[in-house]
Amino acid sequence: MRVGVVTFPGSLDDVDAQRAARIGGHEAVGLWHGDHDLRGVDAVVLPGGFSYGDYLRCGALSRFSPVMTEVVEAARRGMPVLGICNGFQILCESHLLPGALIRNDHRRFVCRDQRLRIENNRTPWTAAYDEGAEITIALKNGEGGFVADAETLDRLEGEGRVVARYLEVNPNGSMRDIAGIANERGNVVGLMPHPEHSVEELTGTGTDGLGFFTSFARVADLAEAVLA
């Protein structure tokens, strides 16, 4: 499949995300924030970094970039979209996902190997994991505290839309230890930690993150099997 990775001014992890997509068996396609063009991709990754310098609020300006108009429209049609870290912030600012991400409660930038539990493996980004799988991937953020009102949190939990939860340590004050969520349809996923940094044995925490980049191949296979 063709996986688009958007580069915004200030994106940091776009190259790693492209690499992860390739290791996951896909063709990685670079997308530019200033273009009204998704170049025919099948899925989109919004990578981590500090798009537009985090000016105003993290993700607030990126949301109005030309490419995001296309991403929002495609996401509403059901295209798989994964926002990692800053990408998660952009998805919340775009109202594709509920809630918001605020400064870490302990006020420091945090960088650590983070243990997570995958709680929803029914998304195109997590189908490669067993439900309840525990993985360790890199986490690095200054504004990673997930917040939403109690009603929204109850709905997310009730509808099984909490995709991943922090284990052992809550690194940033996220409500109910939430590390990642999905939209109603499940095609849009936001995740604060970085699976794209954990796809090879050579670097990072191992290969626990690779599943995020092999999942939709599996979803496509399943779909084909169902259709056949």
Next chain:
Amino acid sequence: MPRVVVDVMPKPEILDPQGKAVLGALPRLGFSGVTDVRQGKRFELEVEGELTDDVVEQVRQMAATLLSNPVIEDFTVSVETVPAAVETVGSAS
């Protein structure tokens, strides 16, 4: 020239780590008696022409769309009249 001011504040129920950091710093500097600090943002928008209700309404929309995130922030819009000549306070002469 008319100026419209938008003040954006974190909602009361949202944790404000920056305000907390300032609150913690004040006693260390010898300032006492402050029980809470909330940190927000102030936007000053200079607008052309007459300041009509329509213009203020537009600024309200800007505030709701871009300047604030309604999930975590509240905003207020107010109008300021700016004197034609403003003396610069504290500049070297």
